[in-house]
Amino acid sequence: MAQMTAQAAPPAGQAASTTPRSPNPLQRFLHAREASTFLALVVLFLLGTTIAPGFLGTDNFLTVGQQIAQIGIMAIGVTFVIINAEIDLSVGSIYGLGAVVCGLLMTSDVAWPLAALGGIAAGAVAGLINGLVTVGFGIPSFIVTLGTLSVYRGVTLLLSGGSPISLSGSDPNVAEFNLLGQGKLFGLLPMQLVIFALVAVLGTIVLSRSRYGFNTYAVGGSAEAARLCGINTNRVKVTAFALSGTLAGLAGVLGLSFLSYVQGVTGTGMELTAISAVIIGGAALFGGSGTMLGTVIGVAFIGVLQNILNLRGISSFWQTVATGAVIILAVAADTWLRRRSGRR
């Protein structure tokens, strides 16, 4: 079929509802979803420089980077799930599962690359199960992952036999493995931070430039409309859960490498921090919106907040309170801003 020829009549007047704007880069930035989170991060940063002793400094920033890397990697995976209008509550348990599986392989003298892959694979399988059960039985992922949160934790405890696993640093295999979590690239950049950065860049490309990323937004916005456009919505969702599990497994492996120590309860509660970071980063729980950049900013926000509280010597109990309050504030501010600007 050739050209459309049905365009004879002149336009019916100027559309009042679509007054064209010519956005300059600053305006475009201010309209971006991440803008409010980023501005909040800047404010927090300025606050840190004034009230927290030793806040400004490369060493401190690298420490923060080291601390947020594992949560960050998990949050990247969770972002895919949340944009799909689903939720993954089990990533904290998968973190523990990945670490324990890797630890058991290490203590059985499996070469460290295989052991690491084993931990990651355990996470991938756990995530795949989340996805298949959600899609196959058509039950809300909130319920499914609430269940597997407990199931995977139980499996982790069973595998570890309830006793902690320690890796001995004198073993050369372990020493090499420890470089993943403790090593520094060029003697400066923490290896974990480098891995987080790599995962974040890959995640950004997949989400914003690949067809899979496009389909993720489509399915999260309206699964039925996406299906009628020929998208296999089930596959998109299952893939997101598998990604989330894989990255949680990877984070667990890094955790083990960093501490040389893991026990059955490792990772408990991490899912909430990871989900919080995604939400602070501007993704909506209704699905269909959110960006990787937003998630990274959200992760940095939580990291900087905890760092400031640490430097001020405020107890970790208060840090827990602060993180929760910030989530509510962030979402409230975002909602308020969008209502004011007439966007919905």
Added chain:
Amino acid sequence: MTSPATIAAPTTAAAVEVTGLSKHFGAVRALQDVTLDVPAGSLTAVMGENGAGKSTLMKILAGLDTPTTGTVRVDGEQVRRYDPATLLSRHRVALVPQELALAQDRTVAENIMLGVEPGSRPFPHRRRIDERAVALLDRLGVRVDPRRTVRHLDAATQQLVVIARSLARQARLVILDEPTSILSPAESEQLFGVIRSLQADGVTMLYVSHRMPEVFALSQHIHVLRDGRHVGSWPTAQVTPDQVVAAMVGRELAAEFARHDTAPPAPAATPRLRLSRVSGRGFRDVDLTVAPGEVVGVAGLPDSGRVELLRGVFGADPISGGDLALDGTAFTARSPRDAIAARVAYLPGERRQQGILPTMSVADNVTILTLGRRQRFGLLRRRALRRDADTRAQQLRVKTSTTAQGITQLSGGNQQKALLARWLSIEPRLMLLDEPTRGVDVGAKAEIYRLFRTLADEGVAILVSSSDLPELLTVSDRIAVMAAGRLVGVIPAAEATEEKVMALATGAHTMKEKP
């Protein structure tokens, strides 16, 4: 802009006076300096294309939005707090929205009396609630069990429940926002009866609709908005539909609404689509052909199976029996993906739930089916996609400042044009269209009709299902009528009249065996 002619009705006090009303959303001016009167006891229609500002005006009058500048007076009293509760309890203004907001799992009576239950506060008197509700429904001439759960009522009855609810709050002004858009012709007639009896009771009504016949049958005054401005107002008796349409679109377009009288295409050797005793979810044993270049309309009541037939052919719902052939080759789509691969397009009737991808841009919505053509090394070429979208949006004259805009920011008509642009991108050979002009203004409607003609002339086969009979008579070469899941007749357009079609559609309906 033409200056609005004032309504010559000085004898009755104005029930609503809107003065200098403007509403801006950021840089967007949804309403600009609108001044108009709604005389007490009248039924006043507000017309305009989508995006003209009708919804914004109605929202302000119902307290769902606050004006940027300007005032609203109801019975002389100025509205100071714009929220629904104030408008309802203090000014007695009630809105019957397009999307009916009822508590689906509560009973009819509970929904009607919600918030005004008789009896002491924490323990409402159940029997008296039912009695009051029945009294109100009687006043509307509606018979429905007050204990029934709302979820089990059809859309028409739910709408009447919403109207009864506004009566329970003693509304003196009822705003009806496109009330017939979800109703079948018979249901619309029932609603018109209700509207007339309300008017006899002295209730003032504001009526928003795109449909000329009903506006001319019911209203005493007509106001027209265009691009957020008030561009015309007349007593209904002193104006013609053509004048109103001209004011709405700012130009003449009678031609598109005339029945096209070109000869139907010569019967091709192989039809584009052939259905032989095809059954599926909601329809049975349908025999039908659509030739290349032919537009076949599917008429029928909302539950006749016509929507389901299109979904079945597209693979959105499973086909349970019979044979389908596309250009002579057996073809059964097991999923929409199969259908799209065979260049079959489907425009769903529920645009908001099934058509648009609400969180994505116009460009994303328009290019979703052709992403594969703009990929390099597994990555999407965003800029090329944007160009594709710009070209397609221009061809269909989608009014948008940029295709990077969110699709939900477009008016209904422009969303629909964007969706048509999406489906044209696969160069379809068969298009399945459900309610292609629902919630679409006259201007866009005319463009869509013209597009159908162009496509048919290029050899595309079109199967269009609609509850709008004049529309089907306008666009179709043949009309297939469905009732109770079966095809009950096929009438050539030249012989079809609304009466004939309705007789077929409803005749079988009354004889429908209950499953």
